[in-house]
Amino acid sequence: MTVLIxxxxxxxxxxxxxxxxxxxxxxxxxxxxxxxxxFFRYVLNDSLSWSEELAKYAMLWMVFLGAPIALRTGGHPxxxxxxxxxxxxxxxxxxxxxxxxxxxxxxxxxLKSHDFAWNGRTQVAISVGDLSMYYIFVSIPVGMASMSLxxxxxxxxxxxxxxxxVPQRDDxxxxxxxxxxxxx
Numbered sequence: 001m002t003v004l005i006x007x008x009x010x011x012x013x014x015x016x017x018x019x020x021x022x023x024x025x026x027x028x029x030x031x032x033x034x035x036x037x038x039f040f041r042y043v044l045n046d047s048l049s050w051s052e053e054l055a056k057y058a059m060l061w062m063v064f065l066g067a068p069i070a071l072r073t074g075g076h077p078x079x080x081x082x083x084x085x086x087x088x089x090x091x092x093x094x095x096x097x098x099x100x101x102x103x104x105x106x107x108x109x110x111l112k113s114h115d116f117a118w119n120g121r122t123q124v125a126i127s128v129g130d131l132s133m134y135y136i137f138v139s140i141p142v143g144m145a146s147m148s149l150x151x152x153x154x155x156x157x158x159x160x161x162x163x164x165x166v167p168q169r170d171d172x173x174x175x176x177x178x179x180x181x182x183x184x
């Protein structure tokens with residue numbers, strides 16, 4: 001099991017690093033597009049018809065690329081007060097159960113959201129140059145598939161710890177992102 005956890009850890013580290021830079025790129029795109037829209041509307045009195053729509057699509061990609069990063073680093077909101085009151089072994093068991101449920105849910109959403117994206121392939125975003133909506137909607141299954149992989153890793157780490165009492169966690173990513181967040 002530790003070999004599988006290490007392989008998933010390497011895969012997730014690799015994909016989350018790509019997602020990290022892609023998310024930062026989307027933030028820059030959103031800022032530039034919104035700034036250009038404001039400049040054209042209020043300085044040149046000539047609104048850009050595509051700026052708001054493109055910013056929305058970039059934000060959708062940013063959310064679904066950033067969600068797996070937040071899951072891996074523990075950035076999603078959670079309530080740990082009850083888990084702090086119970087014994088550690090039971091707490092780890094509950095977390096394993098929760099990550100198993102997340103794995104199932106994210107896997108289900110991956111399949112269903114790809115069907116949704118595929119059905120949107122005939123729709124066109126006219127204001128951004130006749131772009132098929134598939135390229136916008138595919139951000140959902142990409143993010144959900146990544147969250148499935150991260151959930152699988154977290155599930156296996158916690159199951160391993162339940163049965164062996166030896167933590168098998170990859171804390172390198174969490175430490176790396178925590179240091180970045182602490183700077184702000």
